Amino acid sequence: MKIHLIVFILLFANTAHAASIDGYPHKPIRMAIPMEPGGPVDITARLVAKRLTEKLGQPVLVENRAGAGGSLAPTYVARSAPDGSVILFMSKSSLLSKLLLATNSTYDMLGELAPITQTDSQETILVANAKVPAQSLKELIDLARSTPGKLSYASNGVGSGNHLNIELFKSGAKIDIVHVPYKGQSPAMTDLLSGRIDVTSLGMALATQSIKTGQIKALAITGSKRNKLLPDLPTFAEQGIPGLENGSWKGFLAPKGTSDVVIQKLYSEIVQVMNSSDASKLLEGGEEVVGSSPEAFRQFLIKEQELWRKVIKDIGLNNS
Numbered sequence: 001m002k003i004h005l006i007v008f009i010l011l012f013a014n015t016a017h018a019a020s021i022d023g024y025p026h027k028p029i030r031m032a033i034p035m036e037p038g039g040p041v042d043i044t045a046r047l048v049a050k051r052l053t054e055k056l057g058q059p060v061l062v063e064n065r066a067g068a069g070g071s072l073a074p075t076y077v078a079r080s081a082p083d084g085s086v087i088l089f090m091s092k093s094s095l096l097s098k099l100l101l102a103t104n105s106t107y108d109m110l111g112e113l114a115p116i117t118q119t120d121s122q123e124t125i126l127v128a129n130a131k132v133p134a135q136s137l138k139e140l141i142d143l144a145r146s147t148p149g150k151l152s153y154a155s156n157g158v159g160s161g162n163h164l165n166i167e168l169f170k171s172g173a174k175i176d177i178v179h180v181p182y183k184g185q186s187p188a189m190t191d192l193l194s195g196r197i198d199v200t201s202l203g204m205a206l207a208t209q210s211i212k213t214g215q216i217k218a219l220a221i222t223g224s225k226r227n228k229l230l231p232d233l234p235t236f237a238e239q240g241i242p243g244l245e246n247g248s249w250k251g252f253l254a255p256k257g258t259s260d261v262v263i264q265k266l267y268s269e270i271v272q273v274m275n276s277s278d279a280s281k282l283l284e285g286g287e288e289v290v291g292s293s294p295e296a297f298r299q300f301l302i303k304e305q306e307l308w309r310k311v312i313k314d315i316g317l318n319n320s
Contacts, residue, residue, distance in 0.1 A: 024262050028059040030086045034073035034094045036066045041250060044119070044279075045089045051273040069097035069159065074253075078112035082257035087266065088113065091250045092304070093161055099308055100159045104318050109253075109305065115297035116252035117267045119274050122287040123223045123247040124165060125207040125233070127216040128199045129192050137220045137239045140199070144175035152178045154188035154200040161248060162201035164311050165222070171314065172241040192216065203248060204229065204286025222247040229286055246304065249290070251297055263294050 031049050035041040042064065049060040065073040070093045080086035098107045126137070132151075134140040144151050155163035158181050170177055180197060182188035189206070191197045193215050202210075208229060210216045220236045221227055222244045236244040252270055254263060271291040273279060279289070292300065312318050 024084055024265055025056055025058045027085055028061055029056070029084065030061050030063050031089055032063045032065050032073040032077050032086065033089045034065060034070035034091075034097075037064050041089065041091050044250065047278060048089070048119075048270060048273050051276065051278065052269055055269050055272070069100070070094035071097040071101055074098060074109065074113065077253065077255055080255050082114075082255040082259075084254060084258055084262035084266065086255065087116065088253045089119075089250065090253065092246075092248050095301070095304060096159060096161060096164060096308055099305065099312055100317055102318070104313075106309075107305075109301060110256075110298060112256055113253040114256050114258050114263060115294045115301060116254055116263055117270055117294065118249055118251040118290045118292045118297045118300060119270065120287045120289050121247060121249040122204050123221050123227050124162065124201050124203055125211075125218050125222075125230075126166070126169065126199060126201050126220045126236075127192070127207055127211070127218050129195050129197065129216055130214065131195045132198050132217075134219070135217065137234070137236070137241070140219055141173045141175055144173070144177055148176040149178060151198045152180050154192055154197040155179060155181050156185050156188060157181050157183060159312075159317060164308060165201045165244065166199075167315050168243055168307075168311050169220075169236065169241060171311075172236075172243055208286065220244075227286065243307070251290075267294055 029052070031045055033041055033045045042062070045062050049062050052060040065076055070090070074088055074090060074094055077086055077088040095109060098109060101107070128134060128140065132140070134143050153166050155166065157163065163179065163181065166177070177199070182191070185206070188197065188200060192200050193210070204227065207216070207218065211218050218230065218233050220239055220241070221230065221233050223235050224237070224245045226233065226235060236242070252266065254266070274289050274291055
């Protein structure tokens, strides 16, 4: 009799739990982002939040949790209940920050967070100021090899995306170019345009504006294929420098342990939003919708972590 009662209770509990998940969401959802209001991540997050509110029937509230190089929001979400009430929208820079802060770069995002979907990607472009006597990546490499330590490159700060991208390029090309870190992109761009800095790496939206005016020249683009906005610009891989297939990216994650039913529900709804006409207006600066499955995003993050752990270790930025 007791055994039958226990079985009944377990079956009832499982049925009730499944029913509650199937009815997801049953309370407001908080969407944490690691950026201040107003930037590209924030703008995309608010569009998705608005559309998810309409589709899910519960408020989706954007919470800006900037600070510590973008590492605060992932930590906050990782410590939240895995019930789908708190999700993370982040960019590549947050992953890099977490890797940089970890002792020996051992941080594993997948040990704390469950991937939902990679929403979009944007290639980055290696550019030089108009005064640099190089018209191609090969010519820049030849120039750097003939004058080691003479050329300089700007980054948005130590450990930033363009810092690590160019360090990876330097390693592949076996060249010595001096790193000059700035506090953000604006001052770095000012010195690039004035000729005080020779090269840097820029996102598509910012780069294409200055390329068209002739203020800077494009030498290579990340990605596995050429970008439709700059079809004449070869990729790094085409020019003999592999490993720079991924530029910048954004994506959604939830606390580890979140139900697969909830993950799949969020994945389905978010991808629909990203493929809507409203979202396409945000992607006119060179971004491309990805909309990868949770498993595909997981595999992508595994490769990203392996790549940037190695770069961070090779240039001595880990906290060992």
